[in-house]
Structure formats: structure tokens, C-alpha cells
Amino acid sequence: MSALSRLTATETKLFFREPVLAFFTLAFPPLLLVIFGVIPAMREPSEDAAGLRPIDLYAPIIVALGLALFAFTCLPQLFATYREKGVLRRMRTTPVAPGVMLGAQLLMAVVLSAATALVVLLLGRVAFGVSLPRHLPAYLAGYLPAALAVFTIGLLIASLASTGKSAGAIGTLVFFPVAFFAGLWVPRDSMPDVLRAISDFTPLGAGVQSLQDATAGHWPQPLHLAVVLGWAVAAGIPAARYFRWE
Numbered sequence: 001m002s003a004l005s006r007l008t009a010t011e012t013k014l015f016f017r018e019p020v021l022a023f024f025t026l027a028f029p030p031l032l033l034v035i036f037g038v039i040p041a042m043r044e045p046s047e048d049a050a051g052l053r054p055i056d057l058y059a060p061i062i063v064a065l066g067l068a069l070f071a072f073t074c075l076p077q078l079f080a081t082y083r084e085k086g087v088l089r090r091m092r093t094t095p096v097a098p099g100v101m102l103g104a105q106l107l108m109a110v111v112l113s114a115a116t117a118l119v120v121l122l123l124g125r126v127a128f129g130v131s132l133p134r135h136l137p138a139y140l141a142g143y144l145p146a147a148l149a150v151f152t153i154g155l156l157i158a159s160l161a162s163t164g165k166s167a168g169a170i171g172t173l174v175f176f177p178v179a180f181f182a183g184l185w186v187p188r189d190s191m192p193d194v195l196r197a198i199s200d201f202t203p204l205g206a207g208v209q210s211l212q213d214a215t216a217g218h219w220p221q222p223l224h225l226a227v228v229l230g231w232a233v234a235a236g237i238p239a240a241r242y243f244r245w246e
Contacts, residue, residue, distance in 0.1 A: 007096065007104040008111075015108065018078065025074045026112060029066035030119050033059065037128040054187070056131065059124045060211035061183045064204045066116045067147055068179050070109055071154035072171035079105060079155070081164035083246060092245040099240060102155055109151045110144070117143065134217035142220040146207025149231035150178070153203065156239040181205040188212075200224065203231040 016022055033055075036042050042055045082088050091101065124130030133139035154171065161167035180186075181195070182204035188196055199205030206227040210220035 003096065004100055004103055004107070007100060008107045011104050011108045012112070015074075015078065015112070021074045021078060025066070025070040026116050028069065029062050029116055030123050032065070033062050033120055033124055034127065036062075037124070043128065055124070055128050057183075057187045057189065057212070059120065059130045060208050060215060061187065063117045063120050063143070063211060064146065064182045064208045065179060065184055066120065067113050067150050067207070068175055068182065068204055070113050070116075071150035072157070072175040072178070073168065075105065075109055075151065075154040076157040076161060076167035076171045077164045079158035080161040080167035083161075083244065084163045086246070088244075089246040098243040098245075102159075102240060102243065105155060105158075106148075106151050109154075110147050113147055113151075114143070131215060133211075133215045135214050135219070138217075138219045139211060139214035141225070142207065142210030142214050145225060145228040145232065146203065146210065149203040149207070149228040149235070152232050152236040152239055156235045156242075159239045159243045178202060178204050182208045201227055203228055 036058055037055050042058070043053055045051045045053055088101075121130075121132060125132050153174065157170050157174070158167055161170060181199040181202040182188075183191070183199070186195075188199055188205065188208060191199060200209070200223065206224035210224045210228070213220050213224075
């Protein structure tokens with residue numbers, strides 16, 4: 001555990017040396033919430049959404065967007081760049097095991113993304129009157145498995161990609177469909193039944209619904225928890241198995 005904590009601290013310091021990646025993964029989601037929030041129509045109650053405002057529906061989506069940006073644009077590119085520059089090859093000569101290296105990346109990503117989610121929630125509440133989650137344990141029960149699912153997918157990309165550019169390209173290709181089914185362009189409540197059914201089986205579609213349920217005071221549905229945990233296992237096992245130092 002001491003090796004994991006030290007390596008996580010080191011990886012966090014290295015992450016903040018990449019200001020562009022840090023901005024898009026940590027600052028962009030709160031900024032996007034502000035952009036949406038200043039649009040008058042986003043603050044008007046909608047009859048189609050049981051009286052909720054669009055900004056109320058988009059707050060959990062933006063939390064999920066922060067996860068997706070970190071998982072698919074930042075994490076694979078950063079990690080694969082280590083391999084490209086020979087950093088991982090040098091680390092191979094140390095006692096650090098691949099599982100510890102992947103675990104440090106995962107822990108760093110979860111902690112930083114959780115901080116971003118907290119900023120989004122507090123900013124939404126203070127600036128636009130968005131309700132905080134009514135059921136905090138349920139919110140955590142929905143957030144953490146969703147984070148684990150998308151970050152293990154990002155680590156799988158990072159484990160297989162040989163260069164930072166290829167990891168970034170693959171991550172971008174994955175990001176757009178995942179963000180779409182999470183409701184970034186069309187909220188899940190407004191999706192046709194077929195698209196919403198597909199969304200239920202995507203890592204962030206299920207994750208967003210879990211967050212919306214917890215915000216309303218309910219526990220995540222078993223189906224959605226099973227989906228995100230299934231994605232975490234399906235991506236996590238090959239990420240560890242096919243990890244390459246160089």
C-alpha cells in the first residue's frame with residue numbers, strides 16, 4: 001500500500017505538469033455547466049421532465065462527462081506517452097508491479113474526477129439552484145462503479161496503444177458514442193425507447209441513470225449497477241493481462 005500511495009502521489013504531480021490535459025479533464029466540466037446554466041431556457045421548468053429544468057437533468061450528465069474526458073482523452077494518452085518515451089521501460093527494472101502501476105493511475109483518476117464532480121455539484125447548487133443528491137450513499141454507489149468502469153476502459157486502451165497519439169485517437173473514437181448514450185446531446189429522458197434501451201447497457205448511460213436516481217433520492221437500479229460492474233470486469237482483466245512496459 002505504501003508503494004501504491006507513493007506512486008499515486010508521483011503520478012498526480014506528473015499529471016498537473018500537463019496543463020492542457022488538466023484543464024479539459026478538471027476545469028472544462030464546471031465551465032460547461034456554467035455555459036449551460038446562463039442560457040435562460042435551461043433554467044425554465046419543462047413539462048416533459050416532470051417540472052424539472054434542463055439544467056437539473058444535465059448536472060449528472062456533466063459529472064459523467066468529466067469521467068469520460070478523463071478516461072478516454074487524458075488517461076490513455078498520458079499513460080501511453082510514458083511507454084513511448086521509455087518511462088515504463090525504466091520502471092520495469094524497479095520492484096513496481098504492473099498491477100501497482102495500473103492501480104496508481106486508477107486511484108489518481110478516481111480521486112481527481114471525484115473532486116471535479118464535487119465542484120460541479122456545488123457550483124450547480126450555488127449558481128443555479130440545482131438540487132444536491134438527496135441520497136448521498138446511493139450517489140456514491142452509482143458514481144464509484146461508473147468511474148471504475150470508464151477508467152478501466154481507458155486503462156485498457158492505454159495498455160494496448162503504443163504511442164500517445166494512437167491512444168488519444170482511440171480514446172476519442174470511444175468518447176463520442178459513450179458521451180452520446182450518456183445523454184450529452186440528447187438527455188436520456190428525451191431519447192426514443194430504442195436509444196434509451198441501448199444507453200442502459202453502456203457504461204455512462206447506466207452511470208448517468210444511477211446518478212439521476214440518487215439525486216431523486218433512490219438507490220441505483222440493479223440493472224445499471226450490474227452493467228457498469230460488468231464493464232469494469234470486462235475491461236479491467238484484459239488491461240492487466242495485456243499491459244506492456246514497452
